[in-house]
Amino acid sequence: MPELPDVEVYKRYLDRTALHHRVEALEVRDKGAVRAGSPAALSRAVRHHRLEASERRGKYLFVRLDDARWLAMHFGMSGFLRYVGPADGEDDGEARYDRLLFALDDGHRLAYSNRRRLGGVQLVDDPQRFSAARKLGPDALAVSEGEFLERLGGKRGGIKSALTDQKLLAGLGNIYADEVLFRSGIHPRTPVERLDDKARRGLYRDMRKVLQEAIAAQADPQRVPNGFLLPHREDGARCPRCGGTIRRIALGGRSSYFCSRHQREL
DNA sequence: ACCTATGTTATCGC
DNA sequence: GGCGATAACATAGG
Numbered sequence: 236m237p238e239l240p241d242v243e244v245y246k247r248y249l250d251r252t253a254l255h256h257r258v259e260a261l262e263v264r265d266k267g268a269v270r271a272g273s274p275a276a277l278s279r280a281v282r283h284h285r286l287e288a289s290e291r292r293g294k295y296l297f298v299r300l301d302d303a304r305w306l307a308m309h310f311g312m313s314g315f316l317r318y319v320g321p322a323d324g325e326d327d328g329e330a331r332y333d334r335l336l337f338a339l340d341d342g343h344r345l346a347y348s349n350r351r352r353l354g355g356v357q358l359v360d361d362p363q364r365f366s367a368a369r370k371l372g373p374d375a376l377a378v379s380e381g382e383f384l385e386r387l388g389g390k391r392g393g394i395k396s397a398l399t400d401q402k403l404l405a406g407l408g409n410i411y412a413d414e415v416l417f418r419s420g421i422h423p424r425t426p427v428e429r430l431d432d433k434a435r436r437g438l439y440r441d442m443r444k445v446l447q448e449a450i451a452a453q454a455d456p457q458r459v460p461n462g463f464l465l466p467h468r469e470d471g472a473r474c475p476r477c478g479g480t481i482r483r484i485a486l487g488g489r490s491s492y493f494c495s496r497h498q499r500e501l
Numbered sequence: 502a503c504c505t506a507t508g509t510t511a512t513c514g515c
Numbered sequence: 516g517g518c519g520a521t522a523a524c525a526t527a528g529g
């Protein structure tokens with residue numbers, strides 16, 4: 236789940252639950268979920284500090300502590316957050332993948348949960364510098380049209396690999412890159428250089444719409460508006476926009492789904 | 502047993 | 516140095 240819309244939903248969830256609460260203790264159930272530094276150092280860093288603010292950049296969620304340090308959270312392919320109260324059942328199987336538990340001063344705990352252990356949490360001094368060090372591109376919902384066009388202009392290969400390149404643009408992953416291309420009627424293998432200015436501007440607009448609509452639907456495939464590809468990611472499925480046939484191809488070791496009727500090849 | 506799955510990173514060949 | 520393909524990491528489900 237965790238592409239830009241999902242992480243935005245996590246951010247809003249965090250903002251209305253754990254934010255403004257003080258961390259009393261950190262339980263590290265899986266050392267591997269601490270991406271940098273030692274679990275002890277992370278515990279020391281968060282204990283007795285309030286979670287003050289949050290920011291999202293691409294698929295990263297940053298949480299500011301009251302001493303101006305930050306937690307950088309990445310969710311890999313299966314991570315999410317859960318805010319659990321003392322009365323909430325803990326042994327329902329869900330809790331099995333809670334890797335980190337932040338015990339808060341309101342008696343609740345914020346769980347960083349992740350079935351597959353890709354991703355994790357680490358302490359960073361500054362999200363900007365962290366992002367710069369990793370050469371992370373601008374957030375897909377914050378980037379201006381001008382910068383989008385400029386960055387895309389420096390690209391050579393297929394449009395889908397450009398859209399999912401976090402150094403070019405942060406936030407789109409396999410699912411939402413497909414979704415944007417589906418909306419724009421562009422085949423995922425189309426070389427960037429074959430897209431004229433109009434098509435590129437269209438991509439920008441469609442990207443914004445897709446992301447905003449997905450967030451409004453809580454990034455839930457069940458709630459997403461009709462006309463989204465997301466619930467129809469299956470070879471042979473009917474295209475919800477034109478009645479064509481959804482096809483699956485492999486690109487860069489990943490599945491790409493597209494409509495063979497309205498996303499014309501090359 | 503094999504394939505698939507929302508991510509990132511390293512490596513190889515062109 | 517860029518780009519595509521591939522494997523690796525980890526875990527579960529079909």
